[in-house]
Amino acid sequence: MFETQSGRAISAGGPTLVAVTEPAAAAAATEIPTQVPPQGSRGTAPDGPAGPDGPDGPGGPGVSEGAGGSVAPESILRRQAQRESAARTYARSLPIVPVRARGLTIEGADGRRYLDCLSGAGTLALGHNHPVVLEAIRGVLDSGAPLHVLDLATPVKDAFTTELFANLPPALAADARIQFCGPAGTDAVEAALKLVRTATGRPGLLAFTGAYHGMTAGAMDASGGAPGVRVTRLPYPQDLRCPFGVGGPEGAELSARWTENLLDDPKGGVPAPAGMIVEPVQGEGGVIPAPDGWLRRMRDITAAREIPLIADEVQTGVGRTGAFWGVDHAGVVPDVMVLSKAIGGSLPLAVIVYRAGLDVWAPGAHAGTFRGNQLAMAAGTATLAFVRENRLAERAAALGERMLAALRGLACGHPCIGEVRGRGLMIGIELIDPDSGAAAPSLAAAVRQECLDRGLIVELGGRHGAVVRLLPPLTLTDEQAAAVLDRLADSIPAAARRTH
Numbered sequence: 166m167f168e169t170q171s172g173r174a175i176s177a178g179g180p181t182l183v184a185v186t187e188p189a190a191a192a193a194a195t196e197i198p199t200q201v202p203p204q205g206s207r208g209t210a211p212d213g214p215a216g217p218d219g220p221d222g223p224g225g226p227g228v229s230e231g232a233g234g235s236v237a238p239e240s241i242l243r244r245q246a247q248r249e250s251a252a253r254t255y256a257r258s259l260p261i262v263p264v265r266a267r268g269l270t271i272e273g274a275d276g277r278r279y280l281d282c283l284s285g286a287g288t289l290a291l292g293h294n295h296p297v298v299l300e301a302i303r304g305v306l307d308s309g310a311p312l313h314v315l316d317l318a319t320p321v322k323d324a325f326t327t328e329l330f331a332n333l334p335p336a337l338a339a340d341a342r343i344q345f346c347g348p349a350g351t352d353a354v355e356a357a358l359k360l361v362r363t364a365t366g367r368p369g370l371l372a373f374t375g376a377y378h379g380m381t382a383g384a385m386d387a388s389g390g391a392p393g394v395r396v397t398r399l400p401y402p403q404d405l406r407c408p409f410g411v412g413g414p415e416g417a418e419l420s421a422r423w424t425e426n427l428l429d430d431p432k433g434g435v436p437a438p439a440g441m442i443v444e445p446v447q448g449e450g451g452v453i454p455a456p457d458g459w460l461r462r463m464r465d466i467t468a469a470r471e472i473p474l475i476a477d478e479v480q481t482g483v484g485r486t487g488a489f490w491g492v493d494h495a496g497v498v499p500d501v502m503v504l505s506k507a508i509g510g511s512l513p514l515a516v517i518v519y520r521a522g523l524d525v526w527a528p529g530a531h532a533g534t535f536r537g538n539q540l541a542m543a544a545g546t547a548t549l550a551f552v553r554e555n556r557l558a559e560r561a562a563a564l565g566e567r568m569l570a571a572l573r574g575l576a577c578g579h580p581c582i583g584e585v586r587g588r589g590l591m592i593g594i595e596l597i598d599p600d601s602g603a604a605a606p607s608l609a610a611a612v613r614q615e616c617l618d619r620g621l622i623v624e625l626g627g628r629h630g631a632v633v634r635l636l637p638p639l640t641l642t643d644e645q646a647a648a649v650l651d652r653l654a655d656s657i658p659a660a661a662r663r664t665h
Contacts (some may be wrong), residue, residue: 238262238274266293287480290507292638301547314537325542336498342524345536348513350479350505351379361440361473364523369438373401375450405584417459442475445491451627452593457495473500483507487562487589510544557639561589592635604629611660621652
């Protein structure tokens with residue numbers, strides 16, 4: 166069981182799990198130093214080990230102030246609504262003006278504190294403003310090194326590439342090439358698609374229902390929400406909403422057979438594709454882990470037909486799922502890996518790593534101005550090394566399993582929880598109508614709001630927006646995990662009462 170901050174024990178519905186103790190180095194300096202919050206403020210995070218302040222305290226650089234020097238978050242939010250596009254997303258559901266952050270904790274301009282289980286959509290592997298990341302960034306700034314170098318070689322880039330290759334699946338690292346792309350994961354997806362199409366001379370692509378690969382045109386074509394279908398869709402196995410109605414190993418086997426038959430059927434309407442792109446865990450699709458055996462089948466199917474396999478590790482990489490890479494669970498070595506988010510240590514960085522045999526690009530065939538972000542590379546090197554040295558992937562596996570077990574125990578008492586699933590510290594809770602079993606997006610939205618009222622930041626995902634998603638930093642302590650579960654356990658019944 167998992168004892169929460171309130172002292173309430175959340176049963177895992179089975180044998181008591183062995184306690185997991187966080188490594189001292191990983192737990193160090195995870196919180197903003199304790200301050201007395203303004204009267205009436207809510208959402209105070211549990212105290213963690215003290216550390217230096219974040220770069221901008223309330224009233225610091227870039228923060229507008231009201232009368233008497235106090236920060237005026239309402240004015241900032243109002244101006245954002247007036248000036249920014251209708252496409253803004255997180256700002257709508259999280260009306261927060263962050264001014265300081267450290268580890269798991271964000272402090273708003275109004276003095277409220279929040280436990281951040283969104284972590285920059287998985288970007289912040291070490292949480293906000295981790296000391297090793299700040300030290301790496303300051304080191305570059307203080308050295309006088311150039312910050313913008315296009316794709317020139319630098320000591321900072323060499324250190325990043327060396328550390329990254331040291332953590333890749335060995336069979337890939339032994340014969341790999343790297344391409345630095347634009348700053349976002351979607352740019353790396355575009356580069357991967359372009360690479361395999363160039364290498365194979367084929368235009369087609371295999372992708373999966375429920376996938377999410379980014380917001381640029383090519384990446385959206387491969388995602389589940391594409392408005393026009395120019396990519397062959399394959400069924401992604403899952404239990405709660407299995408496309409074949411069976412779930413489990415049988416559903417995964419049917420998915421693999423469907424894929425194999427479609428590729429081998431001369432009248433199937435699917436010519437040999439340029440590649441297959443897959444997420445080891447579908448993130449935006451609802452936190453659905455790919456079964457290990459099924460992922461190995463996809464590797465076998467593609468290898469036998471000389472179809473490059475692209476693993477989109479933008480969200481699953483750098484220890485998030487309890488292994489350094491999501492494909493490691495299945496022992497799969499893809500032909501191409503798409504990497505972003507956590508590899509930049511909180512700053513924009515995206516790369517693809519691929520088998521040398523695919524490296525048929527002519528000079529200048531794929532370029533971009535912002536491929537040499539020295540600060541991101543330094544921050545990324547520090548993050549990759551810290552995760553490796555402190556075994557944070559193993560920590561995420563053990564703590565994530567405890568949290569999943571506790572949440573499954575919680576689900577026993579709440580029929581509105583359709584399924585708890587995930588891997589490592591990538592966790593999803595799908596909410597349903599208890600009577601019909603249909604997805605309950607309005608209930609999920611209410612849970613998100615109840616969590617926010619209690620000082621917990623979560624986000625939604627899934628096919629219908631009915632999955633509450635947790636992506637806490639890998640430095641999450643046992644105490645913080647208990648506080649997250651406590652607030653979530655209070656929020657679900659409160660939301661259920663609001664929506665009925």
